[in-house]
Amino acid sequence: MPAAYERYLVPAVFRPFAEDLTVKAAALRPRRILELAAGTGVLTSTLLAATPSSEVTATDLNEAMVAFGSAQAPGATWRQADAQRLPFADGRFDLVVCQFGVMFFPDRVAAFTEVRRVLVAGGRFLFNTWGPLGTHAFEAALQAGLERAFPVDPPRFFPTVPHGYADPASVATDLTAAGFTVEEEQELTLQGRAPSTADLAIGYLTGTPVRGAVEERGDGPTVRATVTAEMTARLGPxxxxxxxxxxxxRAVA
Structure with a gap:
């Protein structure tokens, strides 16, 4: 899964937003950065390049992602860690960053409270979260393809998890409950670029948790063909x- 994610999805979907977060992070001139849900290290790599004097610690709950990411961005210190129980001392970092990871936290207020604990007073928490599914053309087309492939009980991972925390007011409420003050909130639309919809379909079907749901429900090659056809009809080849x-x-502790 990490290899497919890195090959097919990182360049098209995640790198543009990693570059945006990196610019915002570097402007804060951090000395000690903690990254949560670092995945395969796309944000980690850009942070290392943009903040060469910073100490970067990258974490992920998934050990396979930590193993893959540590090879992609060896300049960081990598650790397996649960965002709700961070293995770091109080006030250890002056910046915590997270790219498209907060949606996966089972208890977001608990995780945000942990983030605040490991930040120095006045430290920042910088992160992004996807908007509604309909505002992400690639993933809206993917979900339509899944619903075509599985008219009964299609996989609902994308509407409920990646796009399941798409109300900025709810995010702000959770941050406040964890003791943060929201300094800045931005709605940001960037362009995703992929060489083909077939590549996108492969990436989503083999490099995300949808993979397991598809394997449980039916024939993989047939599903891939159906999803690719629907995505192509909506996006072009x-x-x-x-x-x-x-x-x-961006929130301040």
Missing amino acids: GPVTAPMTAYVF
């Missing part, structure tokens, strides 16, 4: 460019 919307938050 490629190269394809389409808008993706996220919300970016």
Whole structure:
């Protein structure tokens, strides 16, 4: 899964937003950065390049991602860690960053409280979260393809998890409950670019948790063909460019 995610999805979907977060992070001139849900290290790599004097610690709950990411971005210190129980001392970092990870936290207020604990007073928490599914053309087309492939009980991972925390007011409420003050909230739309919709379909079907749901439900090659056909009907065969919307938050401890 990490290899497919890195090959097919990182360049098209995640790198544009990693570059945006990196610019915002570097402007804060951090000395000690903690990254949560670092995945395969796309944000880690850009942070290392943009903040060469900073100490970067990258974490992920998934040990396979930590193993893969540590090879991609060896300049960081990598650790397996649960965002709700961070293995770091109080006030250890002056910046915590997270790219499209907060949606996965089972108890977001608990995780945000842990983030605040490991930040120095006045430290920042910088992260992004996807907007509604309909504002992400790639993933809206993917979900339509899944619903075509599985008319009964289609996988609902994308509407409920990646796009399941798409109300900025709810995010702000959770941050406040954890003791943060929201300094900035931005709605940001960037263009995703992929060489083909077939590549996108492969990436989503083999490099995300949808993989397991598809394998449980039916024949993989048939599903891939159906999803690719639906995505192509909506996006074209490629190269394809389409808008993706996220919300970016900066909060102070």
